[in-house]
Amino acid sequence: MTDLDLMSTLAQKGDTKMVLLVMDGLGGLPRETGGPTELEAAATPNLDRLAREGMVGLMHTVDIGISPGSGPGHLGLFGYDPLKYLIGRGVLEAVGIGLALTDQDVAARGNFCTVDGNGLITDRRAGRIPTEECARMVGLIEDITLPGVEVIVKPVREYRFALVLRGSGLSPHLNETDPQKTGLKPIPVQAQDGSPEARHTAELVGMWVEKVRERIKNEHPANMVTLRGWAKEPGLPSMEQVFKIRAAALAVYPMYKGLASLAGMTLIGGLANLDDQLQALRREWNAFDFFFFHYKYTDSRGEDGDFDAKVKEIEKVDKIIPQIVELKPDVLVVTGDHSTPAVLKSHSWHPVPVLMWAPGVSRSNPNVTGFGESQCLMGALGQFRASSLMGLITAHALRQIKFGA
């Protein structure tokens, strides 16, 4: 029995309301030994009150010592153990720019590259062309057609683009065409198993690559492509199936909408900022049981290495907490999908602080006075893996029956 089978056995419908507020990259590190982290430095009176009234802890979104990408980090939050439910690079790339995938799709991550007169790669990233140039290049190839399938090409960032083939009988069991070093030709695409689907897909991709080569051979520096990360939409059991909840995503960025859609959430569209998100939360309050509320800029400022700016972003989110509490959620969780300490300018493996406020069903954290990494060490939730989070949330929302008699 998988964890999700177990959850779907125990989960019950109900009328309780749950909010999962994700401050992307929330966890941090002190600027100097013994100093506060970004969250600890921030003035967060509202979160501090919830921490005292509820429970806090530390959460490993993938596993101890693992720095999560945004995909696995969020899948963990949504209840899918990211070490069991692997999402291919091609799908993450497509989802990351907001492409809604179907079960007929095979997706790959594409790179524009530079080849010499003999077709040997001289730059695997085409001089890291700017995103606008990538968009212009995609414009040159996006109308290439293939027999019997739909072809979707979209620019991602710099030299990267997403390729999706949509049609019946396609297979992602193809090799990567990037030889991973210069001085070699792109590897022809071939089936990685003997299935007719893989052979058919390889043939189509080969045709596409050849047409692309013809179209852009006189461009510079991007005059060829490589393809990797072949993957199909993973077909995850939806959060509705697993947890018996109607789940809505209130996210601004395409990547997080895409991840939410993999989990089967309903995407609430047209949201550009926190105010939009709060309005949508109020508007949709009766229509859903569970709300994934995503805030991006804590991560962005961490990635910038700007400690003080990340502190300010955390304070902005603290200010909206009363408006969420006002709606009287049965469970409000505030956490991150991973840590992004400004001192590291990148995602890190440090467990993320997690706060669970569930009036009436919370143990107390007697030594906890606020929300911060050091306080979370003493919290009633202890340290746990994110794949247990949705179980904890639905338990606190009294949405589970007991296991066994």
Added chain:
Amino acid sequence: MTDLDLMSTLAQKGDTKMVLLVMDGLGGLPRETGGPTELEAAATPNLDRLAREGMVGLMHTVDIGISPGSGPGHLGLFGYDPLKYLIGRGVLEAVGIGLALTDQDVAARGNFCTVDGNGLITDRRAGRIPTEECARMVGLIEDITLPGVEVIVKPVREYRFALVLRGSGLSPHLNETDPQKTGLKPIPVQAQDGSPEARHTAELVGMWVEKVRERIKNEHPANMVTLRGWAKEPGLPSMEQVFKIRAAALAVYPMYKGLASLAGMTLIGGLANLDDQLQALRREWNAFDFFFFHYKYTDSRGEDGDFDAKVKEIEKVDKIIPQIVELKPDVLVVTGDHSTPAVLKSHSWHPVPVLMWAPGVSRSNPNVTGFGESQCLMGALGQFRASSLMGLITAHALRQIKFGA
């Protein structure tokens, strides 16, 4: 290698003594935010001393966020990961009323129900007839015989009864006959796989149901039965095999005796109260290495929603601690099989407090002054799953060799 294989590789015989004192449903919740739980509100000077001298922690008897039934909760305590060792409903029902099962048995949970003149179910629980009426109904059908097998029928509670077929070549791979809604006929029982054993068992059960129908068709409201939760005695490796201990159960209630018998413990009979249990503990001290000592009423008062009464039950158990310590156990563990917070009136997912007193081999808990959920947060045992408990107990009893050279 399963956990139990590992344990049986490491476990050693010895002459140390272990006591596992289970206060059923021990864990609780504050009545108001920030207040004490039942255990924290109770005056427990003896347990507090053991907590200071020993180690405390919090334990998930099934897993994080899962509310354990009594069966899985106790299996976890006895060392059997309840997510791996699934015990069928039928077996738990039989075991719960003290039926000792053999490996020749197939057990089901039965419901008396009401059908109309066309055989359609009008009430799946026969109006929740009282237990006495259930016993009378069982009296009408308990002498029904089947060719080649023994048939055991016992009343459980209200409309529920236990059915056991005992004989060779029986299989539990049968469908449930309860259609789960009214307006339908009971589903005929059929083999769920193609084995001759399942077909044979289905045939026998079909005969039994038909005979029951004939016998009770003019009764009211219980004039038919449905059957579900078909299961065989799970054949767990005994605690003696796994941990090399002679284990005895000192329990008053049939359910806990039954669960102890699934784990291969020796049942000490004739115990009606704490005094009896203490006397038996003293009397059997030399005959066994390990004693499972079960106290029910902490859970009962929690289920009643009576916070103060649960506090009093905890205090009663605290008073007997010196009599157990007097026997000089090498390891004394005090814990629960799950939490039953009075405010929830039901089993809950909250991790249970655990206290392990093992003179000479304990780390200290420098911040711990007593036994309670909040104190356990700071304890040397941390948070862990109950399937690790028996390993910890036998380790502290110096009953394990090291793993690897």
